[in-house]
């Protein structure tokens with residue numbers, strides 16, 4: 001099976017062309033391809049397939065390293081756009097991708113950055129889905145009990161679920177301890193991504209992320225969108241302005257003009273290498 005290895009902010013992907021010829025992907029095959037010892041290694045696997053309706057140019061499918069197919073991936077959309085442009089499957093400067101929760105448009109900017117309109121955020125906890133709407137709410141934050149301890153968070157759906165937790169400093173945030181407990185909390189029937197965010201100014205945030213189905217990753221595009229949407233909703237971040245979003249793997253620029261507007265995610269993305277991998281048939 002041929003693939004491209006790509007990364008954006010250190011969030012890395014195996015990208016597969018299912019347009020030129022159909023590709024069958026079982027959860028086991030996805031886990032093998034994403035395995036950093038037994039396969040290529042990646043946070044997610046991205047598969048592009050032919051369009052099914054006139055509203056999109058391609059169908060865009062996302063699988064986490066644990067093999068589960070999910071609704072959205074922002075850095076992945078930017079990588080997929082570059083893949084399609086470089087392989088000549090789409091003509092620059094833009095391409096419409098049908099993700100599980102709607103069509104998103106990826107553009108290559110004159111400065112070479114790839115940007116994507118991720119669509120409007122949904123702050124209704126039920127949209128994640130989650131039962132957080134039944135919890136106490138303090139200043140717009142749900143108070144979730146995690147092993148008896150109160151954790152304040154905002155829920156944001158970008159198509160995929162996000163729980164955004166404010167911290168004093170990302171450096172000592174409990175990403176690997178509290179992250180999985182929130183990811184797998186019964187309040188999130190489909191689990192959730194968990195962001196730990198430190199606001200530095202109305203146009204500058206820093207966050208670390210525990211990703212659903214992948215663990216701590218260096219950068220998360222949809223997470224950056226959720227962080228900025230939550231920050232604008234709380235008044236901590238400026239509306240309709242370029243927000244500088246720092247992650248351990250690199251920086252992204254995110255802009256949200258407010259309710260009803262799409263969240264625009266921009267940043268670099270690169271092809272690391274391309275290759276071919278033999279997979280045993282039993283991994284179908």
Ligand SMILES: N[C@H](CCC[C@H](N)C(=O)O)C(=O)O
Nearest residue numbers: 073074075160212220221222
């Ligand atoms: N782990 C995410 C999918 C990948 C999101 C992230 N890599 C991004 O750039 O948006 C989820 O289960 O919803």
